[in-house]
Amino acid sequence: MFTLRGFVVSLDCFLLIYCLFSVLVEAIWRLLKPLHVAQQSVATILFELRILPLVASLVITFALVVPSFQLLEPLPVHEDMGAIPFALSVCALSLIVCGLFRAIAAQTRTRRAMNCWLEGALSLKVNANSTVIFQSRRESPPLIVAGIRHPRVLVSESTVALLNHDELNMALRHELEHVKSRDNLKRLMLVFCPFPGMAKLESAWSQAAELAADDAAVSNHRDALDLAAALVKLSRLVPVKAPALCSTGFVTDPVSQRVARLLDWDEASKARRVRIRVWFVIPFAVAVSLFVTVAHGPVLTLTHEVTKWLVR
DSSP: OHHHHHHHHHHHHHHHHHHHHHHHHHHHGGGGTTOOBOHHHHHHHHHHHHHHHHHHHHHHIIIIIHHHHHHHSOSSOOOOOOHHHHHHHHHHHHHHHHHHHHHHHHHHHHHHHHHHHTTTOEEEEEOTTSOEEEEESSSOOSEEEEOSSSOEEEEEHHHHHHSOHHHHHHHHHHHHHHHHHTHHHHHHHHHHSOOTTOHHHHHHHHHHHHHHHHHHHOOSHHHHHHHHHHHHHHHTSOOOOOOSSSEEESSOSOHHHHHHHHHTOOHHHHHHSBOOOGGGGHHHHHHHHHHHHHTHHHHHHHHHHHHHHHTO
């Protein structure tokens, strides 16, 4: 009974914290739009905000809820639990199972599509990071990178025929930037933590990731023109439906915005954009760690009181 009660309490707190942070993220993420920062930083911030509910709920549950119950809950347990805590725990389990099912289904669809497109494909070259680039002989998206553990870049015959050497090189460079950023893995992580109303945030992250890949691929005005030309040409091809979750296509919205940014590419303007580095959060992380270390006992006591109130 003690173990079951602890399991239910942990699931209830996980669900409530997850929902609370999800609502907060949904309410505040739009405030980032006015920030004049590099698109890579925008994409990073949006992604971290999107997975914050999952990370926060896991950390708080395992760092506070579980230890507080194990250390402070008296044995034996004589209190009965109501129907609401059990219902919440069922909802939490359903959320976890739903996320796992969605992630497995996404990987399965991507793997099946790639196996089909790779039949008879020719290997063009191997990138420095061991990413293999294939030319497909079958009907496939114009240019796409798919896979997580071993991502592959796939280019169709029509794309090779349509683009000149410089345009094709820039388009491939754009897709390889997605590989460096592990955007397919990030897409899989997003689908693992579903929550209603997050579609706009995920779409904003996807657009920022595309703009960030454009910026990373371009190093001069000539590169920008070649990449813009490749976008315009490939946008006219008949689209082939691609797996939506574990792949990143080259021709994705907002095409018009991407072309406009590339045509107006300016090295000085790009250099002026602030890039938020990972080490910026180190002082905050250190402060939080010190607070948790010093106040761990009282926080555990408070957590235990809150969880007791929740399961009554």
